Amino acid sequence: MISFIKSVLLDLQEKQLNLEDVYFVLPSKRAGVFLKHHLSSLLDQPIFSPYIVSIEEFVEDLSGLKNLPNTDLLFRFYETYCGLTPVDEQESFESFTKWAQILLQDFNEIDRYLIPQSQIFDYLNAIKELNHWSLDVEQTGLVKNHLKFWKQLKAYYIDFTKNLLEAGQGYQGLIYREASKKVDPYISTAEDKIHVFLGFNALNSAETKIIQALLKAEVAHIYWDIDKAFIDDAKHDAGWFTREHREDWEHFKTDPFQWTTSHYSEEKNINVIGIPKLVGQAKYIGQILEDLTASATNLSKIAVVLGEEQLLLPVLNSIPAAIQKLNVTMGLPLQYVPLASLFEQLFFMHKNNPQQYYYKDVIGILSHASVYPLFEQDTVNEASALVSKIQKNNLVYITLAELKSLAPASEMLLELLFKSWTNQPTLALQQCKALIFKMKQHYDSDKVSYRLELEYLYRFNTLFNQLSELNNTYRYLNSIVALQTVYKELLSSETLDFQGEPLEGLQVMGMLESRVLDFETVIISSVNEGILPSGKTNNSFIPFDVKLENKLPTFKEKDAVYTYHFYRLLQRAKNVYILYNTEIDALKGGEKSRFITQLEIEGLHAISHKIVSPSVPNIKEELQEITKTPSVLEQIKSLSKKGYSPSSLTNYIRNPIDFYYDKILGIKEFEEVEENIAANTLGSVIHNSLEDFYKPLEGEFLTIAHVEGFKKQVKPMVTKHFEELYNKGGFSKGKNLIIFEIAQRYILNFLNLEIESLEKGQQIEILSIEADEQIAITIDGLDFPIKLKGKVDRVDRCDGVIRVIDYKSGKVDQSKVEIVDWEALTTDYEKYSKPFQILCYAYMMRENKHLELPVEAGIISFKNLSGGFLKFAKKDKPGAYAKKEQLITDETLDRFEVELKKLISEICNPELKFIEKDLTK
Structure with missing residues (x-):
C-alpha cells in the first residue's frame, strides 16, 4: 500500500518541482509529521525542509490577524455588548454567556462562508418581525425586547468586528474573511512559490476562494483523496464535497482532477462488533491489539480511532503490556482528569455563598483522592477522623469554625478548602491557586510516585492563572457563578498532551486527527448514531431555511464531513474493526450508526458482524456456612459471660450469619449521618420520654392528674430527647419536623389511652420502669457461665394483675404476639420474634423473683394504639376460633425455658455451624 501523502510526493517529483521551495498546506498539523517522514524516505541527499503548515496557520498568516481564544472573545464581545446597551438593560456576564457563545458561532459561520453581513442580519430581523407570536396590534414588552435583540445583532457584529480588526485580532471566521480579501496582494508577491494543498474535503467559501485564486494564478496544486466508489456515486455522502468542487471550480474545466483512486474496492477484512458500554469497547480493543501483536503485525501501521474522547483513559489502561511504544495524538481532555472533579465540587459548594456546608459536600471533598493525603498526621489521617466525628455528632450542616474545632491540627488546610469565597471571584482564584501549591508541596516529597499528579497540578495552575489574567483585565466576573461559567469554558478546551514518538508504535487518535493519514489496520470505536455521525444538532440562532437560502452549512453537510472521514479511513486499510455500543442511551440514541448499515447494503465487502459481551461466570449462589473454630468458640464463651439479650437471640433466629457478624466478629452497621430522623431514633425518643415521665411513679398508683401533667410536658420532653439523640441534626423543618410532630402525637395518644383506662375505673400501679434484668443460666453439657440480660420497658399491676409491657414504635397486631x-x-x-422477647422478660423476672405468677405480658404498639395492650397468648390450634391462654404461668415459662436453653445450646455447640438462612423466600 502506498499512502496518499507518498503518492503526492512522487507526483511532485515527476513534475520536477524543487521540494525545498514548496509550501505544503495540510488539513491538520499532525499530517505534517508524516509528510516529513515520507519525504525523507524519497530523498537521496539532504535538503532544507519545505514550508509545511495547516490550513488554519496559512490563513492566519495571510490575514495578518492573531487568532483569539474563545474565552477572550467572550470578554471582548461583552465589552461591545455593554457599549451598545443601556446600563439599565444590560445582562450580567453569566447570563450574557448563555446566548453569546451561540452568537459567536453564528458570526464565525457567516464570515467563513463570506455571507454579506447586512443581507443576513436584515433578513433575520425581517423573519422575526413576521414570525413573532403576538397577534396584538400593540406589542407587549416581551415582544418588543425579543425583536430588539434581533435588530441589535447587526450592530453587535459591526462594532465587535471593527474593534477586533483595529486590534489586529480575530476569531476564525473573521480571519478567513480577511484572508480572502488579501489573497490577490499575496499572489503578487508569491510568484516564485508553489503551494500544494492535499487531502482536503469540505471547504468553506473563504477557503474555496483562496485556493481557486492561487490555482488560477498557477502558483498552486491541489490533490484530493477520494475514491471512485464515492465520487462517482451521486448519492454517496463521502463524495458530496469533492463532486461539488469538481463540477463548480473553473480550474477543473481545463485541468485534470487529481486524484480519483480505486482502493476502496480492494479486498478488505471488515469486522463489525457490537459491545455494551464504553468500558466494554475499551477492553475489546485491548483484546484485538493483543491478537495483532501476537501475529507480529507492525504496530506503526495500526491506528485506534476513538469516536468519543472520554474513551481515551480506558483504552490506555487496556493496551497489552507487550505494546511498549505508542503515540497518542488526541490529548486527554483536562475535564476528565481526577483533579477536575475536586474543583467542580468546590465550585458547587461555594457558588451560593453558604454560611454552613452540607455534610455530603464536606465529606466528598475531605474524601477526594487529591485532598485526603494532605491530612496525614503521623499515623493518623485527620480527614478520616473528621468524617467520623461528623457522622458521630450527626452534623447535617457544619460551619468552618466547627470543622476547625473538630480537627485543630489541620486548621490551615481546612481554611483553604472551606473558607467562604464570599461570592468574590478574586478570592476564589486565590484560594484555588493556594490549594494547588499546597498539593504540590505534598507531591514534591515523592516526585517519582506523583509525576502524573504534578502534571495535572501544573495544567490547572496554568488554567487558574489564565482566569486571573482575564479577571484582572476585564473585571466582568462579579460572581462565583460567572467565574464557574468561564472556568468550564476554559476547562472544556484544555487538554493534557502526551509525549511520544509520532512515527513509531501504535497510533491512538481522534477522528479529525486521522485526516490524510493511512493505516493498514484500523480500529474505530463508538460508531453509533449521535456520535458518528453526530446527528441533527442545531446550536445556532439562524433558522434552517435561512441557512439553506444563504448556503450556510447545516447538519446535512456536517454528516457528509463525518461520512468522508469514516470512509477515507477504510479506503486503503486492509483490516478494519468497527465497534459500536449496543446499550441504548436515552440522549444519544445508542443504535448502531447508519455507516454500518450502509456498508452492509453496499455489498462491496463481506462484513463479519457479531455481538460480544463480557464473559460473566455463572456463579451458583450458595448459603454461607461458618465453622466454629477455636477462636470463634472463645468469642462465644466471652459473649455468654457478658450475656445474651432477647434482641440478639432473635437476631440469631432470623439469620445466624447476621448474629455471627454482629456478635462474634463485632462488625457494626456503618454509622451514617441521619439526614432524616431514623425509625430507631424515633423509637428511642418515645421510650426515653416515657421513662422520664413514669420513672418517678414507681411504687405508686397512676392517677389522671399524673397523666394530665405529663401531657403538658410532652413537647419540651420530646425536644430534650431529640436534641440528645439527634445531636446537631435539625428537626425544625422538612421531614424531620413531621417526625418530631409524630413523636409528640404518639405519646399524646398513649397518654390519652391511659386516661381512658383510668376513667373506666382501672387501677394501675407502676411497679418498675426500664428495669435492668439479668440472670445466670445453667445448661447441661456447657461448662462455662451463661447469662441472659435485658431491659423491661414497664411492669405494672392493673386491677390486681401484673403486666409485663414492651413498647414498640412500629405496628404490631394481636396475631404477632x-x-x-x-x-x-x-x-x-x-x-414468633415478639412472643420470644416478651417471654424472655417474664422468664428473667420470675428467676429473679420479681414476679408473682400468673402474670400477663404483651406489647403496646404506638402505631396500633387502638388495639390497646396486646397480650401474649398460647393457642391450642391455628385460626381465629382457637382457645387462648393469656395468663403466663410457671408451666408457660418452664416450657419456654426448654426452648430457650435449646437455642443457646445450638449457638454454643462446636459441632454446629453458623448457617445462613435464605431470606429471599
Missing part, C-alpha cells in the same frame, strides 16, 4: 407451636418459637422469626 400469639403462639401455637412451642418448637417454632426459636425457628420462625416472622411469627
